[in-house]
Amino acid sequence: MGSPASEVSGGQGRARCRPAPRRRRAGARARTIEAALREAVSSGRLPAGTRLPGTRSLADDLGIARGTVVEAYAQLVAEGWLVSATGSGTRVADTSRLPVRSARTLVRPVFDLRPGRPDLSLFPRALWAASVKRTLAAASREALDYGDPAGLKVLRDAVATYLSRARGVRAEPGAVVVTSGFTHGLALLSRALRALGVRTVATEDPGLVHHRTVIRAAGLSTVPLSVGPHGADPAGVPDGAGAVLLTPAHQHPRGVVLSPARRAAFLDWAREHHGIVIEDDYDGEFRYDEQPVGALQAAAPEHVVFAGSTSKALAPGLRIGWLVVPERLRVPVLDAVAATGTTVGTPAQLAIADLLDRGDYDRHVRRARQAYRRRRTELADRLATLTDVPLDGVPAGLHALLPLASRQEEKRVIDAGLAAGLQLQGINAAGYWQSADRPEAGLIIGYATPPQHAWRPALDALAELLRDAAIKSW
Numbered sequence: 125m126g127s128p129a130s131e132v133s134g135g136q137g138r139a140r141c142r143p144a145p146r147r148r149r150a151g152a153r154a155r156t157i158e159a160a161l162r163e164a165v166s167s168g169r170l171p172a173g174t175r176l177p178g179t180r181s182l183a184d185d186l187g188i189a190r191g192t193v194v195e196a197y198a199q200l201v202a203e204g205w206l207v208s209a210t211g212s213g214t215r216v217a218d219t220s221r222l223p224v225r226s227a228r229t230l231v232r233p234v235f236d237l238r239p240g241r242p243d244l245s246l247f248p249r250a251l252w253a254a255s256v257k258r259t260l261a262a263a264s265r266e267a268l269d270y271g272d273p274a275g276l277k278v279l280r281d282a283v284a285t286y287l288s289r290a291r292g293v294r295a296e297p298g299a300v301v302v303t304s305g306f307t308h309g310l311a312l313l314s315r316a317l318r319a320l321g322v323r324t325v326a327t328e329d330p331g332l333v334h335h336r337t338v339i340r341a342a343g344l345s346t347v348p349l350s351v352g353p354h355g356a357d358p359a360g361v362p363d364g365a366g367a368v369l370l371t372p373a374h375q376h377p378r379g380v381v382l383s384p385a386r387r388a389a390f391l392d393w394a395r396e397h398h399g400i401v402i403e404d405d406y407d408g409e410f411r412y413d414e415q416p417v418g419a420l421q422a423a424a425p426e427h428v429v430f431a432g433s434t435s436k437a438l439a440p441g442l443r444i445g446w447l448v449v450p451e452r453l454r455v456p457v458l459d460a461v462a463a464t465g466t467t468v469g470t471p472a473q474l475a476i477a478d479l480l481d482r483g484d485y486d487r488h489v490r491r492a493r494q495a496y497r498r499r500r501t502e503l504a505d506r507l508a509t510l511t512d513v514p515l516d517g518v519p520a521g522l523h524a525l526l527p528l529a530s531r532q533e534e535k536r537v538i539d540a541g542l543a544a545g546l547q548l549q550g551i552n553a554a555g556y557w558q559s560a561d562r563p564e565a566g567l568i569i570g571y572a573t574p575p576q577h578a579w580r581p582a583l584d585a586l587a588e589l590l591r592d593a594a595i596k597s598w
C-alpha cells in the first residue's frame with residue numbers, strides 16, 4: 125500500500141500523477157489529484173480510515189498552490205470518497221456505501237446534476253465543423269502565424285459587435301482581449317492588477333473557490349463580500365481593496381441579480397477609489413422570465429472589466445472567452461499575456477468569429493435557452509410537489525440553489541445521492557463559503573448538465589432523493 129502522499133505524487137519520482145507543467149491550470153491539477161486519489165481508494169491501496177496529509181503539506185510536497193489541494197479534497201468529500209471532520213483532518217471514507225460494480229471497482233454515478241457545464245450533447249458540432257472548414261479554406265498564411273496577443277482582429281471585431289448587441293456592453297475592438305475562458309482572463313487580470321499596485325480583491329461569499337485560488341496565485345489576497353437576496357453587499361468592500369469580482373446578472377451560486385441600487389453603489393465605490401470591478405458574465409445570455417439584465421460595464425466602461433466565456437453558451441472544452449478591458453488595464457493585461465505565453469489558437473478564433481458573424485452563435489444560444497428554460501420550469505414544478513420552499517434566485521442560467529436545513533443535511537443528501545447514482549454538489553461540500561462556520565446549506569443543482577436523454581430520469585432520481593429531505597429557506 126502506498127502512502128497517501130505518494131499516491132498523488134507518484135512516490136519518489138513524483139511523476140506518476142503530478143501534473144508536470146507549472147503553468148497548467150490549477151483546475152487541471154486538482155482534477156489530476158482527484159483522479160489519483162479516486163483510483164487509490166477504489167483499488168484498495170488507500171483503505172477506509174487512512175488519514176490524508178494536510179492540504180498545506182501535500183501542496184508543499186507537490187509544489188502547487190494549497191487551494192488546488194483544498195479544491196481536490198472538497199470535490200472528493202462531495203463525492204463521498206473522503207470524509208473530513210474538524211480536528212481529525214481528512215480521511216478515506218468507507219466506500220462500501222458507494223455503488224459498486226465489483227468489490228474493487230467503483231461505478232461512476234449514472235446521473236450528474238452538478239453545476240458548471242452546459243448540456244454538451246447540444247454542442248453544434250456540424251456548425252462548428254463548417255465554420256472551421258470555411259475559415260481555414262479562406263485563411264491567409266499570416267492567419268496561422270503567432271497572431272496578435274490580444275486576439276485576431278476579426279474575432280475582436282465580432283466579439284465587440286456581439287457584446288454590444290446581446291449584452292449592451294460598450295465595447296470597441298481595441299478593448300477586447302481574447303482569452304482561453306474566464307479563468308484565464310481572471311488570471312491575466314489578477315497579474316495586471318498586482319502590477320498596478322492592487323493587493324486585495326473582494327469576492328462574493330458564497331463564490332467559486334477556484335476563482336479565489338486563481339486570484340491568490342497572482343499574489344493578491346481575497347476578502348469575502350456577503351451576498352443577500354439583492355446580490356453582493358457593496359458596504360462590505362473593505363478599505364484598501366483595489367478590485368471587486370462580481371457576477372451581477374446571475375450570482376454564482378445563489379442565482380440572485382444585483383439590484384439597481386447595489387449596481388450603482390459598486391460603481392460609486394469604483395469611481396471614488398479608482399477601483400476596478402470585474403464583471404463575470406458567465407451565463408448572462410440565459411434569462412428565462414424577462415430580458416437579461418444589461419452589462420454593468422455599460423455604465424462605467426473605464427472602471428469595469430466585462431468578462432465573457434463560451435463555456436456555457438457552447439462548451440467549456442473550447443476554452444475561449446473574452447475580456448473588455450478599460451484603457452488603464454490594457455497594457456498590464458497584455459504584459460500578463462506576454463509573461464505567461466498564453467494565447468488562443470488562431471483556427472479556433474477564426475471559427476468563433478465566423479459563428480458570431482453569421483448569427484449561428486445567437487441561434488445556438490436561443491435553442492439552448494429554450495431547452496434550459498424547460499428544464500428549469502420542470503425542476504421548479506417537481507420541487508413544488510415536495511416543498512413550499514422555492515429555488516433561490518431568478519429563473520436564469522444553468523443552475524439553481526435549493527436551500528437545505530443544515531450542513532449535516534446537505535452531506536446526508538449528497539451521500540444518499542451517490543449511493544443512488546446521482547452526483548450532486550453542495551454549497552459547503554464544494555467550498556463556496558469563504559467565511560468560516562456559515563450555517564447555510566444547500567444543493568447547487570446543475571440542471572443543464574445531463575444530456576437530454578438523461579434529464580428526466582435524473583430529475584426523477586432527484587425528486588425521489590428529496591422526498592424526505594429537510595428543505596428550508598435561509
Ligand SMILES: Cc1ncc(COP(=O)(O)O)c(C=O)c1O
Nearest residue numbers: 240305306307376406433435440
Ligand atoms: C461563476 C463562473 N464564472 C465563470 C465560469 C466560466 O469559466 P471558464 O470560462 O474558465 O470555463 C464559470 C463556469 O462554470 C462559472 O461558474
